[in-house]
């Protein structure tokens with residue numbers, strides 16, 4: 001049995017994660033949620049004085065905004081759409097017949113105006129663009145959302161529905177790259193406070209297809225994405241628990257995000273993978289929170 005399976009099995013046995021029969025779709029125990037809540041309070045402590053505007057969106061977003069984002073160009077393999085039955089009574093009869101005989105009953109489902117949110121910041125850009133030019137001080141936003149990615153896996157750190165806490169910064173190139181660097185430093189400091197050894201490395205997104213390879217190389221060469229890595233299921237391939245992304249003026253141009261002087265805003269976002277951070281804590285300090293080092297417990301619960 002490989003390491004991944006056994007950590008997942010131990011999480012199931014301890015009740016921290018609850019098996020639903022689907023890889024990457026788990027219930028979480030009260031204890032697991034308490035660790036996430038405590039870590040989010042730590043994020044608030046580190047980021048609280050920056051004065052970010054908090055916003056919470058549901059885990060589904062406007063399909064038109066999703067289409068405009070270009071997500072289907074880059075990551076069609078990860079997207080999840082919400083479909084519904086929109087038929088007549090007759091259609092309903094054949095739907096039920098289909099189910100009865102075990103045929104594909106989903107064929108007649110129609111796309112709704114909602115798609116599952118792929119990253120917490122996606123609903124933000126069109127929302128802010130609608131407000132008009134950004135103030136002189138730029139924009140800083142605090143987000144958290146369940147996100148969906150169709151990447152079923154036995155690795156408990158790769159889930160299909162998971163929570164991402166994000167800060168998003170909009171402003172000049174200098175302003176947003178300073179923001180990104182500040183959070184890289186804070187990320188290392190925060191993980192140290194909870195007893196986790198980390199490394200930071202340049203990274204790339206899994207752009208689809210052959211053309212995507214070039215996009216990925218370009219992203220790496222330009223240092224547009226960094227990850228904070230912690231070993232969870234493998235020491236050789238540590239898991240990205242935070243990511244630090246500089247979008248240059250790509251989102252500013254796409255969404256029409258402008259600064260007070262009319263120039264296009266640069267943007268950057270930093271994301272915390274909340275389940276991954278909780279899993280890193282359980283992996284390193286054990287499944288019983290009462291046994292965690294007192295310094296770690298103090299950092300999380302005071």
Ligand code: ATP
Pocket residue numbers: 119149151157158159160162164204205227239240241242243271272273274275276
């Ligand atoms: P990976 O390289 O592991 O697929 P990613 O580069 O796709 O990660 P991002 O798109 O940068 O991740 O998302 C921000 C954060 O969300 C990641 O740093 C990670 O902590 C978390 N995350 C991403 N995908 C998952 C997933 N499938 N399950 C749980 N957490 C995830």
Ligand code: ZN
Pocket residue numbers: 119120121122166245269270271
């Ligand atoms: Zn983001």
Ligand code: MG
Pocket residue numbers: 206
């Ligand atoms: Mg990924």
